[in-house]
Amino acid sequence: MSVYTRLKQVVGEKGFSEDPADIAPYLKEWRGKYEGHTPLLLKPASTDQVSAILTICHETGTALVPQGGNTGLVGGQLPLRGEVLLSLTRMNKIRGIDTAGMTLTAEAGVTLAGAQQAAADVQLLFPLTLASEGSCTIGGNISTNAGGNHVLRYGMMRALVLGLEVVLADGRVLPMLKSLIKDNSGYDLKQIFVGAEGTLGVITAASLKLFPRPAQTVVAFAAIPDPQAAVMLLSLLQGETGGMLSAYELIPRFGMDLVLKHIPGTRDPLAVPSPWYVLIEVAGGAQNLDVLTAAALEEAMGQGLITDGLVAQNQAQVRELWRIRETISEGQKREGASIKHDISVPVTAIPAFVEKATAAVLAAFPGARPCSFGHAGDGNLHFNFNAPVGRDAEFLAQWDEIQLVVHDIVKEFAGSISAEHGIGTMKRDLLPRYKSHEELDAMRMLKQAFDPKNILNPGKLVPTVKRL
Ligand code: FAD
Numbered sequence: 484m485s486v487y488t489r490l491k492q493v494v495g496e497k498g499f500s501e502d503p504a505d506i507a508p509y510l511k512e513w514r515g516k517y518e519g520h521t522p523l524l525l526k527p528a529s530t531d532q533v534s535a536i537l538t539i540c541h542e543t544g545t546a547l548v549p550q551g552g553n554t555g556l557v558g559g560q561l562p563l564r565g566e567v568l569l570s571l572t573r574m575n576k577i578r579g580i581d582t583a584g585m586t587l588t589a590e591a592g593v594t595l596a597g598a599q600q601a602a603a604d605v606q607l608l609f610p611l612t613l614a615s616e617g618s619c620t621i622g623g624n625i626s627t628n629a630g631g632n633h634v635l636r637y638g639m640m641r642a643l644v645l646g647l648e649v650v651l652a653d654g655r656v657l658p659m660l661k662s663l664i665k666d667n668s669g670y671d672l673k674q675i676f677v678g679a680e681g682t683l684g685v686i687t688a689a690s691l692k693l694f695p696r697p698a699q700t701v702v703a704f705a706a707i708p709d710p711q712a713a714v715m716l717l718s719l720l721q722g723e724t725g726g727m728l729s730a731y732e733l734i735p736r737f738g739m740d741l742v743l744k745h746i747p748g749t750r751d752p753l754a755v756p757s758p759w760y761v762l763i764e765v766a767g768g769a770q771n772l773d774v775l776t777a778a779a780l781e782e783a784m785g786q787g788l789i790t791d792g793l794v795a796q797n798q799a800q801v802r803e804l805w806r807i808r809e810t811i812s813e814g815q816k817r818e819g820a821s822i823k824h825d826i827s828v829p830v831t832a833i834p835a836f837v838e839k840a841t842a843a844v845l846a847a848f849p850g851a852r853p854c855s856f857g858h859a860g861d862g863n864l865h866f867n868f869n870a871p872v873g874r875d876a877e878f879l880a881q882w883d884e885i886q887l888v889v890h891d892i893v894k895e896f897a898g899s900i901s902a903e904h905g906i907g908t909m910k911r912d913l914l915p916r917y918k919s920h921e922e923l924d925a926m927r928m929l930k931q932a933f934d935p936k937n938i939l940n941p942g943k944l945v946p947t948v949k950r951l
Pocket residue numbers: 513548549550551552553554555556559560561571591612613614615618619620621622623624625626627628629630631632680681682684685686687903904907940943
């Protein structure tokens with residue numbers, strides 16, 4: 484019996500497709516940068532089925548690519564070499580919620596929005612928030628160690644995972660689905676699979692940490708002169724609110740212009756244009772958090788850190804302000820070609836980094852239009868550039884050069900070339916330029932130990948070249 488026939492038998496009729504039309508949506512990613520191809524899509528419904536699939540794949544040396552919601556931005560979730568595609572989306576049950584212990588156990592295919600809703604239904608909070616939350620899955624969030632808007636307060640996905648159920652490359656199941664806050668009983672094996680992008684095992688379920696729902700959430704918007712003011716304002720706000728900041732997003736004027744131009748129904752919340760803005764979210768149980776936030780902004784204005792600002796007065800205004808931040812990517816896309824970098828540097832290095840790296844890109848490609856925005860509160864910027872008007876193709880042809888210019892400066896500032904999106908295919912061969920031989924060797928040792936036949940997402944994450 485052929486290996487594909489055996490795999491199809493494991494999942495039954497509802498659990499596979501060989502029809503190119505059915506499979507097509509699983510093979511294209513959001514940015515349209517990569518396209519995969521596969522003879523077989525498998526959609527297992529249980530951990531037992533995943534285990535049986537991997538047992539067969541291991542025995543026969545059949546490669547496969549795990550996929551969640553297919554919202555990854557580095558091409559990690561696509562079968563680029565014709566591997567079998569393993570979609571976890573049918574494994575979408577919430578297995579349980581412990582309200583007193585504040586934990587939630589979800590299968591890998593539960594969407595992030597589904598997990599958030601399950602927590603909200605019992606008046607608790609699952610704090611991870613991404614613009615892709617309607618489609619991305621808990622398994623994908625863990626495998627990419629996703630970040631997003633609330634990392635400043637709650638940490639990345641890694642900090643929210645208490646336990647995991649993982650199927651190893653040879654089909655054995657690692658039963659690590661505990662809900663413990665404290666567990667020092669040896670190596671923290673679950674963490675090895677967080678951010679591993681499906682190269683070390685297949686995650687089938689997770690126990691996640693929940694939080695009390697903040698009684699009050701205040702959203703404010705401030706015009707600031709420059710990124711230096713953003714860093715100083717951050718520290719002022721942390722102090723004045725007693726650490727209640729839950730989001731702190733930097734927005735450049737050009738980003739605002741793109742939103743106003745391309746996204747229907749948006750408007751500039753402030754009267755006078757400013758070179759930079761920050762979107763501020765403060766959340767907690769304290770009374771009068773809005774008064775506290777407004778007072779902190781007054782003080783910042785007195786110090787010249789902000790030139791104008793407002794505190795949202797109602798939910799509609801909150802949504803309007805967040806919509807500006809959330810639609811910058813879409814605005815960039817509609818404007819034309821762009822080159823993007825998902826980088827982080829220490830928070831205090833943001834101003835110097837932005838100045839140096841922007842100047843270097845403009846020297847390499849005069850006329851490029853900087854659009855650096857994002858999670859300034861944790862040092863992560865989406866350090867992006869739009870092409871000069873009418874020069875899309877010429878600009879994109881310089882992708883590799885521009886990327887190196889930016890990433891080399893990231894390295895000078897002891898930063899990271901992938902803050903939250905991962906490595907996947909896109910950045911795989913860049914790693915040797917930015918990580919030590921020792922780190923790369925340790926990564927290869929892990930890969931070899933967990934997946935000796937190289938059947939799990941081969942060709943992703945672990946570099947194949949020595950040094951660029
Ligand atoms: P997929 O894209 O399907 O897969 C991602 C990787 O995980 C692949 O390598 C895949 O092989 C692996 N994988 C998936 N499921 C499993 C599993 N069960 N077991 C083992 N491996 C698995 N990311 C951020 O961090 N922050 C953001 O703010 C953010 N904003 C975004 C906004 C938009 C509009 C879009 C399109 C994407 C954004 N992303 C962001 C990126 C993306 O949403 C995240 O990386 C997300 O965590 C991916 O989840 P997914 O279920 O779609 O995974």
